[in-house]
Amino acid sequence: MKKILLFALLSFGIGKVSAQKTTYWQQHADYKMDVSMDVKNYQYKGRQELVYTNNSPDTLKKVFYHLFNNAFQPGSEMDARIQSIIDPDRRMVNKIKVDGKDINESRIKTLKPNEIGYLKISNFKQDGVEAASKTVGTILEVTLAKPILPNSKTTFTLDFDGQVPIQIRRSGRNNSEGVELSMAQWYPKLAEFDFEGWHADPYIAREFHGVWGNFDVNITIDKDYVLGGSGYLQNRNEIGHGYQDAGIEVVYPKKTKLLTWHFVAPMVHDFTFAADKNYIHDIYKGPNNVDLHFLYKNNPKYIENWKNLQPKTAALMDFYNKTVGNYPYKQYSVIQGGDGGMEYAMCTLILGNGTFEGLLGVTAHEMAHSWFQHILASNESKHGWMDEGFTSFLEDLGLNEISDKKVENPFAGSYKGYYYMAKSGKELPQTTHADRFEINQIYSITSYSKGDIFLAQLGYIIGKENLLKTLKRYYADFKFKHPTPNDIKRSAERVSGANLDWYLTDWTQTTNTIDYGIKNVAENGNSTLITLERIGRMPMPIDLTVEYTDGSKESFYIPLRMMSFEKENPNPEMKRTVLKDWAWAYPNFEFSIAKNKSEIKKITIDDSELMADINRDNNVFPTVISEKK
Numbered sequence: 001m002k003k004i005l006l007f008a009l010l011s012f013g014i015g016k017v018s019a020q021k022t023t024y025w026q027q028h029a030d031y032k033m034d035v036s037m038d039v040k041n042y043q044y045k046g047r048q049e050l051v052y053t054n055n056s057p058d059t060l061k062k063v064f065y066h067l068f069n070n071a072f073q074p075g076s077e078m079d080a081r082i083q084s085i086i087d088p089d090r091r092m093v094n095k096i097k098v099d100g101k102d103i104n105e106s107r108i109k110t111l112k113p114n115e116i117g118y119l120k121i122s123n124f125k126q127d128g129v130e131a132a133s134k135t136v137g138t139i140l141e142v143t144l145a146k147p148i149l150p151n152s153k154t155t156f157t158l159d160f161d162g163q164v165p166i167q168i169r170r171s172g173r174n175n176s177e178g179v180e181l182s183m184a185q186w187y188p189k190l191a192e193f194d195f196e197g198w199h200a201d202p203y204i205a206r207e208f209h210g211v212w213g214n215f216d217v218n219i220t221i222d223k224d225y226v227l228g229g230s231g232y233l234q235n236r237n238e239i240g241h242g243y244q245d246a247g248i249e250v251v252y253p254k255k256t257k258l259l260t261w262h263f264v265a266p267m268v269h270d271f272t273f274a275a276d277k278n279y280i281h282d283i284y285k286g287p288n289n290v291d292l293h294f295l296y297k298n299n300p301k302y303i304e305n306w307k308n309l310q311p312k313t314a315a316l317m318d319f320y321n322k323t324v325g326n327y328p329y330k331q332y333s334v335i336q337g338g339d340g341g342m343e344y345a346m347c348t349l350i351l352g353n354g355t356f357e358g359l360l361g362v363t364a365h366e367m368a369h370s371w372f373q374h375i376l377a378s379n380e381s382k383h384g385w386m387d388e389g390f391t392s393f394l395e396d397l398g399l400n401e402i403s404d405k406k407v408e409n410p411f412a413g414s415y416k417g418y419y420y421m422a423k424s425g426k427e428l429p430q431t432t433h434a435d436r437f438e439i440n441q442i443y444s445i446t447s448y449s450k451g452d453i454f455l456a457q458l459g460y461i462i463g464k465e466n467l468l469k470t471l472k473r474y475y476a477d478f479k480f481k482h483p484t485p486n487d488i489k490r491s492a493e494r495v496s497g498a499n500l501d502w503y504l505t506d507w508t509q510t511t512n513t514i515d516y517g518i519k520n521v522a523e524n525g526n527s528t529l530i531t532l533e534r535i536g537r538m539p540m541p542i543d544l545t546v547e548y549t550d551g552s553k554e555s556f557y558i559p560l561r562m563m564s565f566e567k568e569n570p571n572p573e574m575k576r577t578v579l580k581d582w583a584w585a586y587p588n589f590e591f592s593i594a595k596n597k598s599e600i601k602k603i604t605i606d607d608s609e610l611m612a613d614i615n616r617d618n619n620v621f622p623t624v625i626s627e628k629k
Helices: 077-084 300-323 356-376 384-402 412-424 440-462 464-478 485-496 501-509
Strands: 007-011 018-022 028-038 043-054 060-066 093-098 101-106 118-126 132-136 139-148 152-163 181-183 192-194 197-199 213-222 226-229 258-268 273-276 279-285 291-297 331-336 341-344 347-350 516-524 527-534 542-548 553-558 576-578 588-593 600-605
Touching: 077 101, 118 132, 118 139, 139 152, 226 279, 226 291, 226 331, 273 291, 273 331, 279 300, 291 300, 300 331, 300 356, 300 384, 300 464, 331 356, 341 356, 347 356, 356 384, 356 464, 384 412, 384 440, 412 440, 440 464, 440 485, 440 501, 464 485, 485 501, 516 600, 527 600, 553 588
Parallel strands: 028 213, 291 331, 331 347, 553 576
Antiparallel strands: 007 018, 028 043, 043 152, 060 139, 093 101, 118 152, 132 139, 181 273, 192 197, 213 258, 226 273, 279 291, 341 347, 516 527, 527 588, 542 553, 542 600
């Protein structure tokens, strides 16, 4: 499954001029880790061996590791960010009174030495030779003992001492529902190096990017703890804890106080686990013989919801498989832990309390991440909309599919959020790095809602059938390849034949908005002349529906000239007329209907409401004044 570095020698045909162009490549990292957990003081010690394959054309003289735990220390960048952002995450602050006013106080700021998180690295060696390293916040910078040449491997070894912080964000101990250990981003993790260079971003509570590889992990912990997480458990017969029901004969070592859990996770870019003494562990058979593991607190108020969740999770996985492509692993774990809902390799950590609908919704979202973040794995720090947005799209489709009460537009909530942001004056382009947003709410709407609409609206532009084909093509072509925004655009172009660079540019790189209106409807002899206007800067093709006084309807389609494309009729049961194309530079567009104005009951631009027109009041004739201002 290792990716291969290919070189293509291109001749330009001008004398002897030629150039070497590197085609797709990516790095590879195989981890072996042995870790011992001290559950009394929430500290752990570990040894890591990492075989790193440099598939790049670069000679590397340095490497960088993430030390995420170090963010949970007073004075860290994450602490500073909580104190400076306008709307800090409520999970990361305490409400306190100062001069009679409520203010937000960073929870990290008040952590005591035995409550902070840390990762301390020692004995770093490259192929047995000591290499110089220094810790800078949440990053370990290593000056190599010898450069890593292209197409070569090297082995890094290191020792690490860690402390699990109080649960504040994603990882930590003793979360709000009493789960003891949510072990996310807990180990020294090699930073990604790709065609853009190193991605050694500091951790300030946003997103992640990682190198694919194979993980072989031994976790030694008090025998009373139940573990679940990434990978496949290799020694079920020594563990028990829910595996008896799977037909595994359990043989415990005699007089032991500790158990070692041995996990192997192939071709993932992360490794996560959770541990608690009070977990129930259920195994439910999912599609394609995938084992769905459910680990949740043995509490009467949780059990019914978690039992009911299991067949729904299997149904969602089946739908995701059919919509995007098959989940490539043979296990997925839904685990009570963390601080809300967060996706990890082959698992998720989610809160287990609340309504069943809430539990199902979070599971639907986090599991959908498996396709977009853990198999496709775009850089979500730079292109969060490709991960969170596409995940939200699949979640919306999936929940609607398995619902008893289906809706016409399952993406309506995302459109509502986007309209609010677009009119707020606070929107930033989707190209904004996740760490650079000044308002958490705007980051969330940009990534989740506007990213969701990217796909929903793409269906309006090229047709629903082409959209679904695009998803499958995108997944087939780019799984395990860290796709970029251009890749989803090119997948859609290859499937549909449309030119879509304008769409990627306007929607993701600018804050241009869509606003089309019906400017005038006038009698013109025995026909009616309709004038449309483009008010917003972003161009779109136009679907227009005319309803007549006799109850009949017909549609008109205005192609966008720069697309060089004609969409299939989305409503074949309705007569459609394809008009001449509309070039963006022309603000107005006119066409005639061979009917008198008196015969026209209603004219609507985009009655599907999948085009994200920020002012729908002028999309209808006769004009309807919206009640929602």
